[in-house]
Amino acid sequence: MKFMLKLSVCLIALGVATAHAHPAALDDEQSVAKEMHETWDKPNQPLLLPVIVIHNGMAIADWIQGDKGGRALLKYHPAHQHWHTLLCGGAELTASKHLEEAGMSTADAQALAKSLQQREQALADDQRQRIDSFKGVVKFSKGKPVSSTAHDMHGDTHGH
Numbered sequence: 079m080k081f082m083l084k085l086s087v088c089l090i091a092l093g094v095a096t097a098h099a100h101p102a103a104l105d106d107e108q109s110v111a112k113e114m115h116e117t118w119d120k121p122n123q124p125l126l127l128p129v130i131v132i133h134n135g136m137a138i139a140d141w142i143q144g145d146k147g148g149r150a151l152l153k154y155h156p157a158h159q160h161w162h163t164l165l166c167g168g169a170e171l172t173a174s175k176h177l178e179e180a181g182m183s184t185a186d187a188q189a190l191a192k193s194l195q196q197r198e199q200a201l202a203d204d205q206r207q208r209i210d211s212f213k214g215v216v217k218f219s220k221g222k223p224v225s226s227t228a229h230d231m232h233g234d235t236h237g238h
Contacts, residue, residue, distance in 0.1 A: 110137045110152055113161040118143065128205055129197045133190040136182055137161065138171060140198065140209045147205070148212030149194075151180055168212035172198075176215060 107130045118125045118141065129140040135154040141147055149171040152161045164180050165171065172194060177187035198206065 106132045106137070106154075110139055110161050113152065113163075114139050114141060114150065117163065128201055128209075129194065131190060131193040131197055133193060134182075134186050136177070136180075136186065136190055138190060138194050140194075140201070140205075142205060142208050145208065146211060147208030149209060151177065153181075163218045165215055165217055166212065167215040169210045170215050 110130050110132065111127050114127055115125055120143070123144045126142040127139050128142065129138075131138050135156075137152045137154070139150045139152065141150060148166055148168050150163050151165040151167075151171055153164050154161050165176065167176065170176050172191060174182075174184065174187035174191045177190055178184055182190065198209075201209070
């Protein structure tokens with residue numbers, strides 16, 4: 079009986095903690111991660127995603143793959159229930175200017191950039207250096223790069 083009471087208290091506490099964790103936001107982060115992994119994972123180099131931030135149907139995912147890294151700006155398409163990559167870049171994607179150029183309002187771009195900056199404070203210096211190492215901005219259309227100022231596209235046509 080004592081065990082059951084403790085178990086009930088733990089389950090209630092877990093339920094309260096989960097209710098405050100915004101499960102929709104966690105689901106969105108998981109769907110962004112799933113899209114990124116399906117698109118960019120390599121057999122010998124899985125993608126690491128130390129930070130994913132989401133605001134009003136747009137997301138920025140920090141990625142690291144081997145000794146390279148960068149940031150991806152993704153947009154959610156409700157009709158297809160799918161995220162797709164709009165831009166890939168490095169430090170440029172921390173500035174709201176590039177987010178606005180991708181179609182976000184000034185307020186939304188600033189909110190997403192601020193959220194990213196806050197979450198990135200927990201990154202280790204070497205992670206930050208790899209994420210910032212991506213030079214230039216690559217625009218994507220239908221999952222393929224359409225223009226690039228990026229350094230060597232990380233050795234393939236995907237930009238990662």
